[in-house]
Every structure is written in C-alpha cells, then in structure tokens.
Amino acid sequence: xxxxxxxxxxxxxxxxxxxxxxxxxxxxxxxxxxxxxxxxxxxxxxxxxxxxxxxxxxxxxxxxxxxxxxxxxxxxxxxxxxxxxxxxxxxxxxxxxxxxxxxxxxxxxxxxxxxxxxxxxxxxxxxxxxxxxxxxxxxxxxxxxxxxxxxxxxxxxxxxxxxxxxxxxxxxxxxxxxxxxxxxxxxxxxxxxxxxxxxxxxxxxxxxxxxxxxxxxxxxxxxxxxxxxxxxxxxxxxxxxxxxxxxxxxxxxxxxxxxxxxxxxxxxxxxxxxxxxxxxxxxxxxxxxxxxxxxxxxxxxxxxxxxxxxxxxxxxxxxxxxxxxxxxxxxxxxxxxxxxxxxxxxxxxxxxxxxxxxxxxxxxxxxxxxxxxxxxxxxxxxxxxxxxxxxxxxxxxxxxxxxxxxxxxxxxxxxxxxxxxxxxxxxxxxxxxxxxxxxxxxx
Amino acid sequence: xxxxxxxxxxxxxxxxxxxxxxxxxxxxxxxxxxxxxxxxxxxxxxxxxxxxxxxxxxxxxxxxxxxxxxxxxxxxxxxxxxxxxxxxxxxxxxxxxxxxxxxxxxxxxxxxxxxxxxxxxxxxxxxxxxxxxxxxxxxxxxxxxxxxxxxxxxxxxxxxxxxxxxxxxxxxxxxxxxxxxxxxxxxxxxxxxxxxxxxxxxxxxxxxxxxxxxxxxxxxxxxxxxxxxxxxxxxxxxxxxxxxxxxxxxxxxxxxxxxxxxxxxxxxxxxxxxxxxxxxxxxxxxxxxxxxxxxxxxxxxxxxxxxxxxxxxxxxxxxxxxxxxxxxxxxxxxxxxxxxxxxxxxxxxxxxxxxxxxxxxxxxxxxxxxxxxxxxxxxxxxxxxxxxxxxxxxxxxxxxxxxxxxxxxxxxxxxxxxxxxxxxxxxxxxxxxxxxxxxxxxxxxxxxxxxxxxxxxxxxxxxxxxxxxxxxxxxxxxxxxxxxxxxxxxxxxxxxxxxxxxxxxxxxxxxxxxxxxxxxxxxxxxxxxxxxxxxxxxxxxxxxxxxx
Numbered sequence: 009x010x011x012x013x014x015x016x017x018x019x020x021x022x023x024x025x026x027x028x029x030x031x032x033x034x035x036x037x038x039x040x041x042x043x044x045x046x047x048x049x050x051x052x053x054x055x056x057x058x059x060x061x062x063x064x065x066x067x068x069x070x071x072x073x074x075x076x077x078x079x080x081x082x083x084x085x086x087x088x089x090x091x092x093x094x095x096x097x098x099x100x101x102x103x104x105x106x107x108x109x110x111x112x113x114x115x116x117x118x119x120x121x122x123x124x125x126x127x128x129x130x131x132x133x134x135x136x137x138x139x140x141x142x143x144x145x146x147x148x149x150x151x152x153x154x155x156x157x158x159x160x161x162x163x164x165x166x167x168x169x170x171x172x173x174x175x176x177x178x179x180x181x182x183x184x185x186x187x188x189x190x191x192x193x194x195x196x197x198x199x200x201x202x203x204x205x206x207x208x209x210x211x212x213x214x215x216x217x218x219x220x221x222x223x224x225x226x227x228x229x230x231x232x233x234x235x236x237x238x239x240x241x242x243x244x245x246x247x248x249x250x251x252x253x254x255x256x257x258x259x260x261x262x263x264x265x266x267x268x269x270x271x272x273x274x275x276x277x278x279x280x281x282x283x284x285x286x287x288x289x290x291x292x293x294x295x296x297x298x299x300x301x302x303x304x305x306x307x308x309x310x311x312x313x314x315x316x317x318x319x320x321x322x323x324x325x326x327x328x329x330x331x332x333x334x335x336x337x338x339x340x341x342x343x344x345x346x347x348x349x350x351x352x353x354x355x356x357x358x359x360x361x362x363x364x365x366x367x368x369x370x371x372x373x374x375x376x377x378x379x380x381x382x383x384x385x386x387x388x389x390x391x392x393x394x395x396x397x398x399x400x401x402x403x404x405x406x407x408x409x410x411x412x413x414x415x416x417x418x419x420x421x422x423x424x425x426x427x428x429x430x431x432x433x434x435x436x437x438x439x440x441x442x443x444x445x446x447x448x449x450x451x
Numbered sequence: 452x453x454x455x456x457x458x459x460x461x462x463x464x465x466x467x468x469x470x471x472x473x474x475x476x477x478x479x480x481x482x483x484x485x486x487x488x489x490x491x492x493x494x495x496x497x498x499x500x501x502x503x504x505x506x507x508x509x510x511x512x513x514x515x516x517x518x519x520x521x522x523x524x525x526x527x528x529x530x531x532x533x534x535x536x537x538x539x540x541x542x543x544x545x546x547x548x549x550x551x552x553x554x555x556x557x558x559x560x561x562x563x564x565x566x567x568x569x570x571x572x573x574x575x576x577x578x579x580x581x582x583x584x585x586x587x588x589x590x591x592x593x594x595x596x597x598x599x600x601x602x603x604x605x606x607x608x609x610x611x612x613x614x615x616x617x618x619x620x621x622x623x624x625x626x627x628x629x630x631x632x633x634x635x636x637x638x639x640x641x642x643x644x645x646x647x648x649x650x651x652x653x654x655x656x657x658x659x660x661x662x663x664x665x666x667x668x669x670x671x672x673x674x675x676x677x678x679x680x681x682x683x684x685x686x687x688x689x690x691x692x693x694x695x696x697x698x699x700x701x702x703x704x705x706x707x708x709x710x711x712x713x714x715x716x717x718x719x720x721x722x723x724x725x726x727x728x729x730x731x732x733x734x735x736x737x738x739x740x741x742x743x744x745x746x747x748x749x750x751x752x753x754x755x756x757x758x759x760x761x762x763x764x765x766x767x768x769x770x771x772x773x774x775x776x777x778x779x780x781x782x783x784x785x786x787x788x789x790x791x792x793x794x795x796x797x798x799x800x801x802x803x804x805x806x807x808x809x810x811x812x813x814x815x816x817x818x819x820x821x822x823x824x825x826x827x828x829x830x831x832x833x834x835x836x837x838x839x840x841x842x843x844x845x846x847x848x849x850x851x852x853x854x855x856x857x858x859x860x861x862x863x864x865x866x867x868x869x870x871x872x873x874x875x876x877x878x879x880x881x882x883x884x885x886x887x888x889x890x891x892x893x894x895x896x897x898x899x900x901x902x903x904x905x906x907x908x909x910x911x912x913x914x915x916x917x918x919x920x921x922x923x924x925x926x927x928x929x930x931x932x933x934x935x936x937x938x939x940x941x942x943x944x945x946x947x948x949x950x951x952x953x954x955x956x957x958x959x960x961x962x963x964x965x966x967x968x969x970x971x972x973x974x975x976x977x978x979x980x981x982x983x984x985x986x987x988x989x990x991x992x993x994x995x996x997x998x999x
Contacts, residue, residue: 180632200493358633360632363610364610367498369636370550372634373553406519407519
C-alpha cells in the first residue's frame with residue numbers, strides 16, 4: 009500500500025493550527041460555503057449516506073441513515089448532540105482532533121446541523137478534556153465572530169447555536185441516551201429505548217447524536233466528495249448482507265507495550281500487526297506480544313495469532329471480538345499475566361457500571377471479585393465457568409440490560425477465558441499470586 | 452379487539468393499553484417484577500420481568516425476538532406472544548435473582564420485611580437454591596434518619612428506585628436520590644433534607660424488600676402473625692381504602708389498598724400513623740354515670756334502662772328540646788339507627804351534625820420544589836378530617852330535611868333551652884379536640900348530657916352519662932367519602948372487653964333484639980333512604996359503590 013497522506017490529521021503540529029485564520033488559509037470552511045450555497049439539506053444527507061460513512065464512536069452505525077430517522081417536517085427544535093465523552097480506555101483520537109484542529113470538527117458540526125435542520129448543537133465533552141474544552145471554546149467564539157455560527161449563517165437564513173457541556177467523569181455518559189440525560193442535568197442513566205433519540209432525545213425533542221471524529225469526516229466528504237471517501241477502506245463483505253462496508257480514513261490509537269505509542273490516521277482495514285510493527289515501533293523491550301485489545305477494552309481481546317485481522321468494522325468480529333470500537337489498539341506483552349489483564353478490565357467496568365440494571369450492576373462487581381481472587385492466587389476452576397457465564401448473560405444482546413455497557417463488560421471476559429483458558433487454569437492450579445503492582449482501589 | 456398469547460393461552464385484552472405484565476396477569480400468569488409499578492414511570496431497570504416475546508406474522512407464523520425483553524416495557528399488541536416459562540426466560544429471571552442476592556445481606560431472620568418480601572418470594576419461586584458467590588459482600592452502613600418515620604437498611608436495597616420515583620412523581624418533593632455508581636449505588640437524601648413529606652410512608656410499601664422500613668412498625672411484629680382486613684381510613688374525607696393489619700386484637704399498621712375509585716395506590720402519613728389511639732390506654736372502657744356529682748363506672752345492665760328512661764322523660768317534657776348529635780365519624784348505619792331511635796320517640800326531636808374537623812385547605816400532590824401544587828393532581832389529603840360527613844348528612848336530610856350544625860346546639864344549650872343532648876361523638880384524638888372547654892361548659896347546662904366517645908374529652912368530663920364508643924377498626928358499616936363513594940368498613944379488631952359497638956348501643960336503646968349486623972341494617976337503610984338505594988343488597992364489594 010502506498011504511503012497514506014493524512015487528511016483528518018493533516019494540520020496537526022502546524023503552527024497555530026487551532027486558529028480560524030490558519031484553518032481558512034488551509035481551505036477551511038470551503039465545504040460549508042459550498043454546501044450552503046449549492047446543496048439543500050437533503051442533498052447533504054444524501055451525500056453522507058452515499059459515502060457510506062459509519063459512526064466512529066464504536067457501534068459503526070451509518071451516519072446518513074441515522075440522520076434520516078429524524079421526523080419529517082418537524083416544527084423544531086431539533087438538536088444535535090455531539091458525543092465528546094471519549095472515555096474508552098486507551099482511546100484518544102477525539103482529543104487530538106479537538107486540541108489540534110477544532111475548526112475542522114466545528115465545520116462538520118455546522119454541516120451536520122445544516123443537514124438535519126438542527127438549531128442548537130450541544131457538544132458534550134468528558135470532564136477530563138479540559139484543554140479540548142478551552143480550545144473549542146476559543147474556536148466557537150472565533151466562529152461566532154466570523155458569522156459562521158449564530159443567526160443567519162453565511163447570509164443563507166440558517167441559524168445555529170453551539171453550547172459546550174462538560175461531563176462529571178462517568179464512562180456511561182458516552183452512551184448516547186446517558187449523554188442526553190447528563191446533558192439535561194440528570195444522573196446519566198441510559199434511557200429505555202424506544203423512543204430513540206432521533207424521535208425523542210435531548211429535552212424530549214428529536215436529537216441526532218454523533219461522534220467527534222464522525223463529524224470531522226463529514227467536513228471532508230462534502231469538501232472532497234463521496235468518491236474520494238469511498239476510494240479507501242474495505243468494500244462490503246458479499247457473504248454478509250448486513251455489512252454496508254467500511255469506507256474512509258480512521259484514526260487509530262496505539263498504546264500499551266509498544267515502543268512508539270500515538271495516533272495515526274489510516275484507511276480503514278489496516279491489520280493489528282501492521283499497526284504495531286509499522287506505526288507503533290514494535291513491541292517494547294524486544295519482547296513478543298501476548299495479545300491486544302483491538303478497539304477499546306469493551307471490544308474484547310485478540311491473541312497474537314489473530315493480529316493479521318484487518319481493523320475495519322467487520323474484521324474483529326471474525327475472531328470473536330465485539331467490533332472495531334474506537335480503533336484504539338492496546339498491546340500487552342508476553343510477560344503480562346492474563347489474570348492481571350482480566351482484573352484491570354473487570355475493575356474498570358465494575359467502577360463504571362451506572363448501577364441501573366441489576367445484571368450489569370451486580371455482574372460487573374462479581375466478575376471483578378472473581379478476577380481479583382484469581383489474581384491473588386485464590387481462584388477456583390469453577391470461577392472461570394461463572395465468569396464466562398456472566399460474560400455471555402449480560403448486555404443488550406442477550407437482552408438483560410438497557411444499554412451496551414454490559415456487552416462491553418462481558419465481552420473481554422469471555423474472550424479472555426476462551427482464548428487464554430490454559431493459562432488461567434495453570435495459574436489457578438498453581439495458586440500463582442500476581443507480582444504486578446496492586447491497582448489503586450477506585451472506590 | 453386484541454388477543455395476546457400468554458404461554459400458549461389466548462387472552463383477550465380488548466382495546467386497553469397494557470404492558471405484558473398486565474396482559475399476562477389477565478391470563479392468570481404472574482410475571483415477577485420489582486421496578487415496575489402501575490402508578491410510576493417505567494424504567495425497566497430491575498430486569499426481573501424478562502420474558503420471551505414474539506409477534507404473530509400475517510401468515511399466522513410466530514416470529515420470536517432473538518433476546519429476552521422486559522415485559523414491563525413491552526406493549527401488548529394484537530398477536531403478541533409472551534413466553535414466561537421457557538428455559539431462556541426462566542434462566543434470565545434466575546440470573547437476575549442471583550445477581551440481586553450478590554450484595555444482599557440475607558439477614559432475613561432480623562429483617563422486618565421477611566414474610567412479605569418479594570426478594571424472598573421470587574427467589575423461592577424463580578431463583579436458584581444456592582448462591583455461587585463466595586466473596587465478601589459490600590455492606591454500606593444503614594441510614595436510620597433518612598426520614599422521621601423511615602429507616603433505610605442500605606445493604607438490603609435492590610435499586611429498583613421505586614422510592615425515588617415516588618418522591619419525584621407522586622409527592623413531587625424529590626427528597627430521595629441515587630448516590631454513587633455501579634454496585635455501590637445507594638438510595639440517599641440531600642444532606643439535612645430528610646424524606647419527611649406527608650406521603651413519605653408510601654415508600655415503605657413500595658419497597659419490595661426490607662430496605663425502607665417504617666420506624667413505627669419496625670420490630671413490632673413478624674408479618675406472618677398479622678391478619679389483614681379490608682377497611683377504610685377514617686382520617687379524612689378521601690376515604691383511602693386500607694388494609695388493617697392486626698394480631699391478637701392489637702392494631703399494628705395500616706397499609707393502602709389499591710382502589711382506583713377512592714385514592715389510587717397510596718395513602719398519607721396522617722392516616723397511616725394516626726391509628727394508635729385505638730390501642731390507647733386512655734380509652735373510655737366502660738359506661739359511666741354521674742352519681743353524687745361524680746362519674747362512676749357502671750354496667751350496661753344499669754346504664755341502658757336508665758338512659759332510655761331519662762331520654763324518654765326528656766322527650767315527654769319537650770321533644771323539641773332534645774337533640775341528638777351525630778358525628779361524622781359514625782357509619783351510615785349507626786347514624787340511621789340513632790336517627791330512627793330518636794325520631795321514633797318524637798318527630799320533634801332534633802338531629803344535629805357533630806363538629807366537622809377541618810384543617811387548612813385540601814393538600815394536593817405532586818408539589819413542585821417550592822411546595823406549590825402541580826397539575827395533574829395524583830393524591831389529595833382533604834382538609835375535612837372525617838370519613839363520613841356526606842353519609843351522616845344524607846341520613847339527617849332524610850329524617851328532618853335539614854342539617855343542624857353543632858354550633859347551634861352549643862348555643863341553644865348554653866342558653867339553657869335544651870332538656871337533653873345525646874352526643875354520639877367517636878372522635879379520634881386530634882390537636883384541638885372536637886369540643887373545647889367553653890363548648891363543653893355550654894353543653895353541660897343541659898340537664899341530660901350523654902357523651903358517647905372513644906377517649907375522654909371536656910364534654911365527657913361534664914356529662915351525665917358517658918358511653919364508650921369504638922373506632923373505625925372495631926366496627927362494621929359504611930363510610931361515604933367526599934365523592935360519594937360508599938365503602939364497607941370491616942371489623943379488624945375486637946373492641947375492649949366492655950365496649951359495645953356504637954350500632955349495638957343504638958340497637959339496645961331501640962330495644963331491638965339481636966346483635967348488630969351491618970349488611971342487614973345497610974339493606975334497611977337503602978330501603979328507607981333513597982340516596983343509599985344502590986346498597987340494597989346489603990353487601991359492598993372491596994372497591995365500594997358510587998352513590999350519586
């Protein structure tokens with residue numbers, strides 16, 4: 009494959025890349041001017057639909073299709089909620105986009121609002137993203153000053169107000185209805201669906217919820233065209249009629265036991281091995297990898313043997329992972345005990361389960377207790393059976409919870425047990441105590 | 452017409468909008484649930500009501516959903532197929548119960564709820580025999596002061612959030628909240644703002660487990676010793692349907708009984724905790740008569756003939772100077788008997804309505820956070836603090852066409868124009884009492900003052916005869932609430948040994964033989980007084996009968 013020229017990250021590292029002037033000098037807001045002048049909102053939706061853009065937040069739902077779910081001829085208001093609660097462990101691609109090039113994203117927000125006829129856009133940022141917040145605050149002020157936000161944008165009679173909202177530090181706020189609850193000032197307990205946000209979302213009005221990277225892609229789809237976007241990525245799998253394909257560029261985060269952690273932009277479909285060896289500088293300290301998490305820990309675990317799996321929306325599913333997720337690859341080397349990995353994962357979900365649905369609230373806690381016991385050398389073989397059973401039984405896929413947090417909590421557990429069972433069994437039989445540092449208790 | 456198939460059995464639900472729990476219930480299939488309550492919003496979070504659901508396709512085949520779904524959140528439509536007893540549904544329910552017990556302390560032997568706990572019942576019916584959890588349980592400390600009447604046993608909570616939703620949706624006062632996250636989530640209050648609204652006691656009934664307990668009832672009785680009787684709360688003119696729980700003739704608690712015609716699902720704390728006078732040691736326990744200026748205890752055999760004689764004598768002197776006061780705490784039947792007795796002595800005898808205790812304005816819920824009432828009203832505590840003004844008034848209207856007020860009686864008595872006053876009071880002890888010292892002094896100017904009451908009052912201290920009355924829990928009869936709903940009162944406890952029920956006393960005064968039997972007298976009342984005609988059969992079912 010020829011060397012890929014980044015698009016979303018093209019301005020990263022340039023001097024003063026956050027300012028509207030440099031952004032405009034680099035061709036910024038060209039797409040917005042073009043859309044507002046030449047395209048109707050329906051045409052913008054059609055273009056995004058035709059591009060095959062899928063949500064970058066984790067679930068990979070087609071963005072254009074999502075926009076069409078809004079009620080037709082709604083008297084308004086319609087809201088656009090932007091999900092910047094990037095809380096999946098080891099995921100930081102939104103952060104790069106916001107800190108380095110906020111206007112590229114903001115242009116996507118305005119385009120999306122134009123397409124969906126939203127009057128107000130709420131940008132929900134996780135609490136920890138203070139610098140993003142400040143950068144974005146400045147960018148929004150600049151956009152208002154230049155008439156790109158507010159009343160009568162570009163003289164075309166279309167209005168948009170942007171409000172920034174900050175979370176209070178809960179993973180669950182990244183779930184779209186949890187985010188809307190938090191936005192409304194309530195406890196972020198995900199809502200029962202239906203009604204879906206497109207029908208009844210923020211403040212009980214139709215709402216579109218999109219990810220930051222998704223909206224940054226929208227800017228370039230309008231600017232460079234559908235064909236450019238579809239020129240990269242993976243076409244639909246003919247054997248899978250429900251696969252709309254994985255097109256466009258994607259930001260991949262590489263972290264964990266690699267020599268050069270960071271963010272790279274590549275067309276969808278790069279393999280884990282290529283990411284680690286070519287872009288991550290290989291596994292650290294000359295060791296071999298034991299496994300990796302393909303896209304945030306809720307997507308499950310891949311063994312080293314599965315590293316040739318392409319990271320598109322379909323690929324990780326073929327090796328038993330949940331999906332592409334956020335495209336954040338975390339590598340752990342061969343010296344890492346799988347018991348420690350499992351404990352770290354279960355501890356995270358136990359801490360972040362919102363506490364609403366019984367199976368998730370209690371199941372995540374129980375899994376953590378068992379994982380902790382295994383790590384301390386007091387595990388029982390039947391714990392593995394129970395862990396696997398809980399991993400299979402919690403989530404929206406079996407139907408036992410309201411939101412997908414539990415699917416994400418169960419998936420890495422059942423992956424770990426299935427793929428590393430011999431190691432678990434030998435650890436348990438030998439009563440091996442973990443030698444790694446005890447994680448600070450979160451509670 | 453919609454037909455739902457519940458475990459293979461067709462259930463016709465008509466055109467009603469039901470969820471699957473309700474629809475299955477119509478078919479006699481119980482779907483276990485915690486967080487769902489008919490009066491509260493659906494959150495579908497406890498995941499106890501998981502069932503398998505499918506739809507009948509146009510070609511008659513059934514397409515089942517690939518996952519279990521919560522029945523509370525799924526509307527019943529024509530052709531909906533519900534399966535509650537498949538392996539998958541049973542596994543999901545057992546799994547939820549196992550999860551609920553992971554951090555539950557299982558302290559049933561010392562838990563007040565044991566015996567009526569849904570966690571016990573469901574685990575027995577739908578759960579696993581043993582827990583597979585061997586790790587330490589999370590045990591947050593109890594919150595004994597979450598409300599003046601409520602204690603929270605935090606570790607027993609299963610996070611159904613019914614209590615939280617109740618304070619937000621029904622009382623509107625929103626004191627309760629969920630704090631923390633995940634398995635550490637717990638019910639809490641804002642610091643210094645306890646759950647003390649006038650409907651707070653309902654959260655104890657709503658709690659499916661022993662987390663929220665009523666301090667009033669805590670550790671008083673094991674619930675399996677209690678016997679429950681359907682009755683009506685006597686504390687305001689809403690007339691909430693209640694369960695009266697007693698053991699060995701001691702009243703232990705009142706609980707609301709669902710009645711869409713009366714109050715809905717709940718009751719207020721005034722009524723809930725206001726029954727203790729029934730067990731009071733201060734009660735008037737036997738008839739007394741005044742001899743040598745002193746009230747002395749007497750037997751019914753002495754008192755009744757003397758009373759009959761004195762009243763007859765007073766009527767003979769001047770029938771219009773004899774007044775019977777009927778309190779709004781009398782049942783319709785008692786009012787009817789007493790009115791008949793006096794009117795049979797002379798048509799000139801006057802019947803008056805006893806004092807109608809009124810406190811402030813009708814208090815409606817929900818409130819907003821400033822304490823202002825919000826529409827739509829979901830619960831009303833009425834200003835009129837008596838259960839049966841309407842019923843007694845209708846009896847009075849029938850017998851004399853008009854209703855004489857208590858103030859007129861006091862005035863006439865104070866002017867010395869009365870020969871006899873029979874005050875059938877039966878008031879519960881409430882601030883201020885039903886009669887003031889001045890009013891009592893005025894009444895005492897009447898030579899023959901008879902006071903029939905539950906507890907001593909300024910009037911009973913001055914009366915010539917004091918006759919014990921019994922409370923709502925000790926008698927049978929009919930109360931008519933503010934809206935004209937006639938509800939049957941059933942005897943829950945026996946009155947103290949020497950107390951006769953009010954109705955029995957009136958029968959004895961009439962020299963009518965036999966024991967008082969409410970249905971018989973109710974049928975007589977319905978025959979004589981047209982307002983009560985719908986009660987002609989003498990029986991009233993659990994929800995009551997609307998009179999208009």
